[in-house]
Amino acid sequence: MITLKINGLDVSVEKGTTILEAAEFIGFPIPTLCHMDGLTPYGACRLCVVEIGEGKKAKLVSSCTYPVEEGLKVRTSSKRVVRARRMVIELLLASCPQSKTIQDIASTYGVRTQRFKQEYDDCILCGRCVRMCEEQMMAKAIGFQNRGEKRSIGTPFDTKSDVCRLCGGCMYVCPVCELRCTYNQPEKAICGGCANLFAPCVEKDNFDDMMCYMNPCVACEIPKE
Amino acid sequence: MKSTGKKKKRTVISDEPDNCTEEDVKEADILAIVRKHDGARGGLIAMLEGIQQKYGYLPENALRILSNATGRSLVDIYGVATFYRSFTLHPRGKHLVTACLGTACHVRAAPRIVEELEQQLGIKASETTPDRNFTLETVNCLGACALGPVVVIDGHYFSKVKTAGIKKLIEEARNGFPDEKMLEREFAFPVEASCPQCHHSLMDAGNIIEGYPSIRVDISAGEKSGWLRLVSLYGSRGFESEHELPVGESVAFFCPHCKARIAGTTLCTECEATMAGIRIGEGALLQICERRGCDGCRLELDAVKSQV
Ligand code: FES
Ligand code: FES
Numbered sequence: 001m002i003t004l005k006i007n008g009l010d011v012s013v014e015k016g017t018t019i020l021e022a023a024e025f026i027g028f029p030i031p032t033l034c035h036m037d038g039l040t041p042y043g044a045c046r047l048c049v050v051e052i053g054e055g056k057k058a059k060l061v062s063s064c065t066y067p068v069e070e071g072l073k074v075r076t077s078s079k080r081v082v083r084a085r086r087m088v089i090e091l092l093l094a095s096c097p098q099s100k101t102i103q104d105i106a107s108t109y110g111v112r113t114q115r116f117k118q119e120y121d122d123c124i125l126c127g128r129c130v131r132m133c134e135e136q137m138m139a140k141a142i143g144f145q146n147r148g149e150k151r152s153i154g155t156p157f158d159t160k161s162d163v164c165r166l167c168g169g170c171m172y173v174c175p176v177c178e179l180r181c182t183y184n185q186p187e188k189a190i191c192g193g194c195a196n197l198f199a200p201c202v203e204k205d206n207f208d209d210m211m212c213y214m215n216p217c218v219a220c221e222i223p224k225e
Numbered sequence: 226m227k228s229t230g231k232k233k234k235r236t237v238i239s240d241e242p243d244n245c246t247e248e249d250v251k252e253a254d255i256l257a258i259v260r261k262h263d264g265a266r267g268g269l270i271a272m273l274e275g276i277q278q279k280y281g282y283l284p285e286n287a288l289r290i291l292s293n294a295t296g297r298s299l300v301d302i303y304g305v306a307t308f309y310r311s312f313t314l315h316p317r318g319k320h321l322v323t324a325c326l327g328t329a330c331h332v333r334a335a336p337r338i339v340e341e342l343e344q345q346l347g348i349k350a351s352e353t354t355p356d357r358n359f360t361l362e363t364v365n366c367l368g369a370c371a372l373g374p375v376v377v378i379d380g381h382y383f384s385k386v387k388t389a390g391i392k393k394l395i396e397e398a399r400n401g402f403p404d405e406k407m408l409e410r411e412f413a414f415p416v417e418a419s420c421p422q423c424h425h426s427l428m429d430a431g432n433i434i435e436g437y438p439s440i441r442v443d444i445s446a447g448e449k450s451g452w453l454r455l456v457s458l459y460g461s462r463g464f465e466s467e468h469e470l471p472v473g474e475s476v477a478f479f480c481p482h483c484k485a486r487i488a489g490t491t492l493c494t495e496c497e498a499t500m501a502g503i504r505i506g507e508g509a510l511l512q513i514c515e516r517r518g519c520d521g522c523r524l525e526l527d528a529v530k531s532q533v
Contacts, residue, residue: 143300145307156303157285157314163298 004072019063019074020048028076031085031105033092033175034126035064039135044126046088047105051075060084086111095121099176122176125151129170139163142170250286254279259294269297269305273312282313310364318353318360320398322346323377327366330373334388338374339363341388345395358399378402416440416457416511419504423483427503429454435463440503442487446476453478462520472518475499489513495521 003012006023013022018041023030033045043065050063052074060081063074075081089106094116096102102124127144130153134140141164142155155161171177258275262268272295276287283306292299306312324339339361343349346359353360369375372384376391378398386394418427418440429441432454439454444466451467453476470476478487478501489500489512498516500523505511514521 140298140300143298143304145304147308156288156299 002068002070004068004070004074006074007076013068015068017068019050019052019061019066019068019072022068023050023063023074023076030063030076031108032064033101033105033124034128036128036131036173039128039131039173041065042127042131045092045124047085047092049081049084049088051078051081082109085109090114090116092124093118095119096124096176098122098181099124100181101175103181123153124176125153126175127153128173128175129153132169132173137165137167137169139165139167141165250280250284250290252290255287255290256294259291269295269302270309273302273306277312280316282316285314316353316357318357320359320379321362321377322359322395322398323362323364323367324350325365325367325369325373325375325377326363327370327373329366329370330375333373335374337388338376338386338391341391342376342395345391359395416505418457418511420480420482420485421487421502421504421510422480422485424504425480425482427480428457432465434465439465441481442501442503443479443481443484444476445479446470446474452481470517473516475516477501478503478515489523490525491523493519493521494523495519 001012002015002017003010004019004022005011006019006026007028009026011022011026013025017025020030020032020035020041030048030050033047034042035045035048041064043062046062048063049060050066051058052061052066052072053059054073058080063076086109089102089109089111090113092099092102093106093111093114097118097120125144130143133142141161142153144151144153145156146152155164255276258272258279261275262271272291273283276291277283280287288302288306289299291297292302306314322342324335324342326335326339330338339350342361346354346361348354348359348361350361350363367375367377367382369382369384372382374386376383376386376394378394379402381402383394419425420427427440427442428438430438432439432441434454434456435458437457440457441452441454444451444453446468449468453467454465456463475498477499479485480487487501487503489502489510491500491512492498493500493514493516496514496516496519498514498519498521500512500521501515502510502512505524510525512523512525
């Protein structure tokens with residue numbers, strides 16, 4: 001057993017547990033995105049950052065990949081952690097503003113401003129689908145390809161895979177494509193927040209309830225009959 | 226790193242059968258490569274390199290065969306093959322033109338160079354001309370930023386390239402680069418040798434070795450004595466001799482004119498044999514190891530010496 005301090009409380013956990021699991025065990029929630037029970041930790045999204053150590057040596061680590069150490073001092077929502085997390089959220093939001101999952105995390109953390117250009121990508125490269133396909137479905141039909149800017153997920157040679165059984169597991173675990181904001185097609189809208197309320201740019205007060213992050217403003221984009 | 230990379234590319238180009246298509250991929254060839262690298266464990270990159278060497282690129286079929294033979298999933302292999310810039314999934318042209326778009330080259334108008342290359346070749350970056358002659362690629366820094374903008378054609382580096390010179394470069398590449406360019410690349414250059422004692426020239430214009438006038442000295446080794454002619458190309462090891470010189474044997478060098486021993490000032494740093502000293506041009510002493518088969522040599526500039 002290893003004893004560590006999380007937010008000042010002593011926790012004893014098995015050797016090999018991650019900080020994330022230890023924190024969940026004692027009841028401190030840590031937001032995650034690329035982490036999923038049953039899949040190996042990957043540490044891609046950095047949403048689960050926590051601060052470890054003290055004073056000058058304190059540093060930010062991703063809790064989902066960091067194994068507990070004896071006497072470790074962890075802070076799960078110090079000022080520094082929250083700042084870093086909000087930055088991560090802002091960046092995720094810029095790459096996939098349509099993802100309802102990401103929008104919700106953003107509203108939880110009260111992210112109001114968006115300093116980065118929205119890219120409208122449909123993938124944040126969290127690798128959940130890749131791990132799902134390999135570890136749970138034992139297929140290995142999809143994987144990462146290229147690198148840097150061009151990194152993407154797909155089947156080899158972008159053709160129909162021989163090993164894919166069309167189980168749909170990859171789509172099921174995707175945090176971006178499962179719930180998509182369909183903004184300017186209100187008939188298909190899943191939350192409809194923007195359609196039901198006045199435009200946030202006009203009625204600033206409503207913004208608090210809506211937490212919509214689309215840019216250009218969705219309410220303005222909705223075709224009016 | 227740089228020079229080996231270059232060489233590899235060259236061999237790839239010469240090995241490449243001109244119209245290699247997907248059908249030409251033979252299962253046996255791939256299996257041979259797998260066996261060579263003990264495909265069961267590791268060595269994926271080495272195997273991919275082997276395939277690329279053989280076909281000039283990584284054909285889809287070859288990767289599928291590789292996947293079956295090694296039991297690795299195609300996804301993993303494809304991931305590695307697309308990760309590294311040196312692998313290509315499409316056949317490359319006979320000549321590979323690489324333009325640097327790194328920061329330093331970028332600010333020196335590399336984008337315009339690339340544009341010009343694209344225009345001259347009629348293709349976009351990372352494409353191959355329909356006649357399979359040229360492939361244009363861009364890279365992000367070749368580590369020669371001070372020389373930017375840098376363009377590399379078939380392993381020849383061109384520095385401070387101007388848009389006006391592109392046409393000529395491509396023409397030159399099409400006709401194959403002249404040989405001196407290659408020699409320059411290997412850091413070999415012809416030298417003028419003379420005796421350090423009597424300053425008499427040692428050049429022997431009547432005897433040409435490897436295309437250059439030779440350097441003639443007298444040698445003696447034990448009982449034997451005779452002449453020795455060296456290639457007057459700094460960096461080359463070629464020579465001719467009156468007697469058989471077994472590898473490892475040391476000989477003494479003498480001037481054929483003043484008959485003085487032309488000994489160097491130090492012992493060879495490689496094998497500690499004696500070195501011979503030959504004057505090169507106006508102000509340098511070239512010391513070469515007197516033992517056959519040893520590559521030890523040392524060039525001293527007088528200017529540097531007097532300063533010290
Ligand atoms: S959940 Fe830890 S990095 Fe994504
Ligand atoms: S930027 Fe071109 S060589 Fe470094």
